[in-house]
Amino acid sequence: MHSFGQRANAIATFSLTILAVICSLASFTDNFNAPSPKAEVKVSNFNWLQKQRNGNDEASLTLNISADLQSLFTWNTKQVFVFLAAEYETPKNALNQISLWDKIISSKDLAKFSIRISNKYRFIDQPQGSNLRGRDYNLTLHWHVMPKTGKMFADKMSMTGFRLPEVYR
């Protein structure tokens, strides 16, 4: 501690150590938050189901997505990434997921929303060919909570009981 440089070095290292400690503490406080997110997704209109020229099936939906994810936000939350996936089973794969819509929620005020939108990303059964007719599927809302410091956290909510039509239309 006898020179300017040594004192500057000491304060830099000690202050950064403490910064790490308070950031860990901030991350730790997230454990006290018990989130109770609510979400509801409805297919307000089934637009069409078509066979593409290359043999893959493609569907188009209009979705009603309403969610209240405000309880996911704490003082240590940077943003929440939320996406809606259609999930279904085929003989080949136990779980197929197709992302239909997503959104980055950057603040608590924007975490409560209700929108009506046709699928943002195309609902195509890409690798397996004509597999979508008469297929039962779930719409699952996934969310990834991105904290300012600490571990990412992900959860989901599944809405079951959707079925694609038996015929192209």
Added chain:
Amino acid sequence: MDWQGQKLAEKLMQIFLVAFAVVAFVVGYALGSFQAMLLIYAGGVLLTALVTVPNWPAFNRHQLSWLDQSEVDRHPRPQAAASQSSKKKTTKQK
């Protein structure tokens, strides 16, 4: 900076940083603002650096007063002379 000053500077640095960290964390948590925590802590680090890094006069109140060279010449160290002669004797004996 003298010895006492160095001790004081180090102590002040540790106390200030820990105190600012506690205040920053509590205020940030209370306001629910991570940014407030970081700003308060950054301010605290800056202030602590200003207080403890420069060589302020307050850290130089306990200067060691060395004897003047003339004083040393007038009173040579007796032990030093004795040990020197004994060393010489031992070498001669061998």
